[in-house]
Amino acid sequence: MSPSLTFANCYWDLRLALLHHPFGLSSLFSLLPHKTEPFIETYERHCSHEGSVAMNLFFLMLRSSWKASLASIVLGGASGLATLGLITLIHRSFSTQNTPSAVLPTLFIAACVSVLVLQVLSKCILTRLSQSTAARLQFELCNRIMAAPLPDLEQVGPHRLLGMLQGDVGAITGALSNFPSVCASAMVLISGIGYLASLSFPLAICTVLMGSLAIASYLTGLHWANYHLRQAREDRDEVSKQLQAMVFGIKELKANNRRCVEFIYDVLLPADTSMRERLIKGTDILGGAHTWGRLSLFIGIGLLLFVWPRLWTVTPETLMGYTLTILYLTSPLDSILGWLPALNRAAISLQKINALGLMIDPALAPPVASTETGFRSISLQSVSYTYHSPNDDEEGFHLGPIDLQVLPGEVLFIVGGNGSGKTTLAKILTGLYPPHSGDILVDNQVIDESAMGDYRQLFSSVFVEGHLFDRLMGIDPNPMLLRHWTRLLGIEDKVDFETGMLQTNKLSRGQHKRLAMLVACLDQRPVFVFDEWAAEQDPTFKEIFYREIVPELTRNGRAVVAITHDDRYFFAADRVVKLVDGQVDRERTQRIAA
Numbered sequence: 001m002s003p004s005l006t007f008a009n010c011y012w013d014l015r016l017a018l019l020h021h022p023f024g025l026s027s028l029f030s031l032l033p034h035k036t037e038p039f040i041e042t043y044e045r046h047c048s049h050e051g052s053v054a055m056n057l058f059f060l061m062l063r064s065s066w067k068a069s070l071a072s073i074v075l076g077g078a079s080g081l082a083t084l085g086l087i088t089l090i091h092r093s094f095s096t097q098n099t100p101s102a103v104l105p106t107l108f109i110a111a112c113v114s115v116l117v118l119q120v121l122s123k124c125i126l127t128r129l130s131q132s133t134a135a136r137l138q139f140e141l142c143n144r145i146m147a148a149p150l151p152d153l154e155q156v157g158p159h160r161l162l163g164m165l166q167g168d169v170g171a172i173t174g175a176l177s178n179f180p181s182v183c184a185s186a187m188v189l190i191s192g193i194g195y196l197a198s199l200s201f202p203l204a205i206c207t208v209l210m211g212s213l214a215i216a217s218y219l220t221g222l223h224w225a226n227y228h229l230r231q232a233r234e235d236r237d238e239v240s241k242q243l244q245a246m247v248f249g250i251k252e253l254k255a256n257n258r259r260c261v262e263f264i265y266d267v268l269l270p271a272d273t274s275m276r277e278r279l280i281k282g283t284d285i286l287g288g289a290h291t292w293g294r295l296s297l298f299i300g301i302g303l304l305l306f307v308w309p310r311l312w313t314v315t316p317e318t319l320m321g322y323t324l325t326i327l328y329l330t331s332p333l334d335s336i337l338g339w340l341p342a343l344n345r346a347a348i349s350l351q352k353i354n355a356l357g358l359m360i361d362p363a364l365a366p367p368v369a370s371t372e373t374g375f376r377s378i379s380l381q382s383v384s385y386t387y388h389s390p391n392d393d394e395e396g397f398h399l400g401p402i403d404l405q406v407l408p409g410e411v412l413f414i415v416g417g418n419g420s421g422k423t424t425l426a427k428i429l430t431g432l433y434p435p436h437s438g439d440i441l442v443d444n445q446v447i448d449e450s451a452m453g454d455y456r457q458l459f460s461s462v463f464v465e466g467h468l469f470d471r472l473m474g475i476d477p478n479p480m481l482l483r484h485w486t487r488l489l490g491i492e493d494k495v496d497f498e499t500g501m502l503q504t505n506k507l508s509r510g511q512h513k514r515l516a517m518l519v520a521c522l523d524q525r526p527v528f529v530f531d532e533w534a535a536e537q538d539p540t541f542k543e544i545f546y547r548e549i550v551p552e553l554t555r556n557g558r559a560v561v562a563i564t565h566d567d568r569y570f571f572a573a574d575r576v577v578k579l580v581d582g583q584v585d586r587e588r589t590q591r592i593a594a
């Protein structure tokens with residue numbers, strides 16, 4: 001597959017790649033031109049280990065579209081050279097004003113047309129390149145997040161993930177999108193220095209020396225600013241966390257004015273002020289360094305006009321050519337200097353993404369086949385899991401070792417007190433948490449890390465904190481089945497039967513759970529897992545769940561594993577497993593009551 005220049009094509013390439021391999025990063029890399037792909041992958045791996053951020057950025061852009069990148073660099077450079085040609089023609093017109101000819105005006109018009117065409121073309125390509133880079137980076141990160149283990153993502157936290165997707169991606173693509181024009185500016189700068197050397201070599205050497213000194217001092221300022229900007233990026237995570245708490249805790253804040261005031265003045269405002277103070281410091285230093293970088297050119301012109309003629313013999317034409325060229329070079333130099341802070345922000349964001357462990361080696365992302373198969377038995381053998389708290393040294397809750405078996409067509413209830421480990425066990429059973437010790441076996445075959453993605457496809461689950469998407473995705477619902485389940489669940493008015501859209505807002509908690517149940521029932525996987533599903537249902541619906549829905553789901557050999565506190569309905573289970581402090585307390589087998 002060849003890389004496409006347009007955003008729309010790139011978007012569809014990505015969609016197709018994601019569809020074929022929902023979790024496979026290799027699919028994204030298949031969009032690269034074949035010759036460059038192995039080299040870029042190898043280099044990226046090396047870069048992520050060595051922390052060579054600038055090169056990482058460069059390769060991110062190449063992966064977006066190396067043809068568009070090259071085209072915009074060449075066109076941008078050519079337009080810069082055409083502008084330099086204009087300056088040269090103006091300079092020539094001063095020295096040849098006594099012998100007018102038609103050649104100079106013709107060349108001048110040709111140079112003007114070239115500048116117009118080349119600049120417009122270069123900018124059009126740049127816009128498309130920046131959008132396709134943003135799309136690619138966003139999709140890659142989403143893909144990496146989906147491929148990352150759930151415990152790692154839970155440890156990172158939603159606020160950091162959102163901060164990364166919303167802020168860091170923007171910072172990186174912002175820097176990347178200007179990279180080709182910066183390359184073009186660098187080309188113009190080098191050609192301009194070449195032209196200066198053709199006018200006077202000693203003067204060109206002095207100009208380069210002075211320019212190097214100015215850039216070195218600018219970079220020192222940048223390094224200083226970097227310290228504050230890095231701290232500000234850390235503070236931004238805390239601000240995002242508190243803003244998220246405010247949005248989700250709005251009812252609790254509204255209900256208590258004192259809590260509301262304390263939240264704003266003692267929590268949100270200090271975090272926000274700290275972030276802004278560091279941002280202001282960093283930006284001030286950057287602004288000072290940038291102004292100094294630009295001013296150094298004028299100091300150079302001042303030295304040229306007032307000091308150099310006293311030290312060296314130089315013709316007025318040469319001086320004029322120098323002044324014109326240096327004034328012209330302020331624009332490409334400005335674009336390079338102006339880009340460095342953006343590069344700096346991008347580097348901070350890239351390091352942040354790296355630190356969250358999401359710049360993983362593409363080879364580590366397991367490709368997953370989405371086909372689901374049946375099973376003869378699912379067994380957990382001596383599985384255990386321990387939560388680790390990142391802040392304190394003491395160990396968290398420990399579950400296991402636990403032995404458990406799930407057979408086709410059976411109903412298994414997991415019961416126990418609050419905090420006894422029922423949800424943790426369900427997450428291990430469904431493959432969301434890889435066990436720290438012990439094995440998961442399907443039909444006596446051990447499920448290793450590479451098979452975990454396939455293993456997860458055996459389950460349709462509804463967890464307590466589950467999210468409801470606003471449409472039916474990943475399933476092709478049979479219309480008869482859809483009507484049947486919506487009727488049984490009493491939510492016919494919440495589903496658009498034509499489009500498959502679900503009404504996910506303005507729902508009661510119970511209705512929300514029923515829609516989640518509908519999605520699970522339509523998914524028709526071999527095992528259904530429900531985490532306290534009936535807890536928010538009215539008594540009538542509890543009856544329907546235990547007496548009608550559960551038996552219906554187990555027809556055709558499917559199994560139901562339900563976490564429940566409803567001891568009145570234990571008769572509906574074939575087996576009841578009770579957990580106490582992370583251990584199986586007792587297990588008893590029951591027949592379903594007629």
Ligand SMILES: Nc1ncnc2c1ncn2[C@@H]1O[C@H](COP(=O)(O)OP(=O)(O)OP(=O)(O)O)[C@@H](O)[C@H]1O
Nearest residue numbers: 154387388396397417418419420421422423424425
């Ligand atoms: N992400 C986590 N990090 C650290 N500890 C956790 C995490 N999730 C749960 N725990 C701890 O693990 C223990 C078991 O939690 P779990 O959610 O499995 O219990 P449960 O039996 O489902 O409880 P409930 O009936 O209240 O839903 C609890 O003590 C809880 O504090």
